[in-house]
Amino acid sequence: MDIWFIGLFIFVMFLGAITLSYQMYNMIxxxxxxxxxxxxxxxxxxxxxxxxxxxGLILYLLGRNKYISNMNDEDRAGMEKRKKKALVSLCFLVVGAVATVITVVLFEL
Known part of the structure; x- marks a missing residue:
């Protein structure tokens, strides 16, 4: 039974990681x-x-400072939506990691 819980929480972590990467790609x-x-x-x-x-993110952040941002209102609104979705993805990642550790510790005892 404990393997099922661990698998579920690892899936939640994986889901959070994939969606966070996708949101980061779109924001950049x-x-x-x-x-x-x-x-x-x-x-x-x-x-x-x-x-x-x-x-690569560090190189992008260092290199982009040479260019001025001309983001229109539509793209700015899209960026804000992506930030909120990335935060939800990060929450999934953290909750999955914490739940996996707790499950492993509880079922080891």
Whole structure:
């Protein structure tokens, strides 16, 4: 029975991680597009990977400061929605991790 709970909570963590990555991609894509960077989809994808988990994100954040943001109201509203969805995804990730640890500790005793 405990394996079923652990599997469920790992699925919740996985769901949170995937949706958080998707929201991050879309936020970076919108930001890169509003700043006029070439290949904004590439920057969105590049920022998700890296040897340390987010090395591409750091490079993007350092490089984007050279460009001025010209985000219109529609994109700004979309960015706010994406931020809220990313927060929900992060909550799923944290709740899944905490519940997995609690389940493992309780069923080990």
């Amino acid at each position: 894509y919108l930001d890169a597009k509003s700043r006029g960077l070439k290949h904004p989809k590439f920057w969105g994808f590049f920022s998700l990977g890296g040897n340390n988990g987010s090395g």
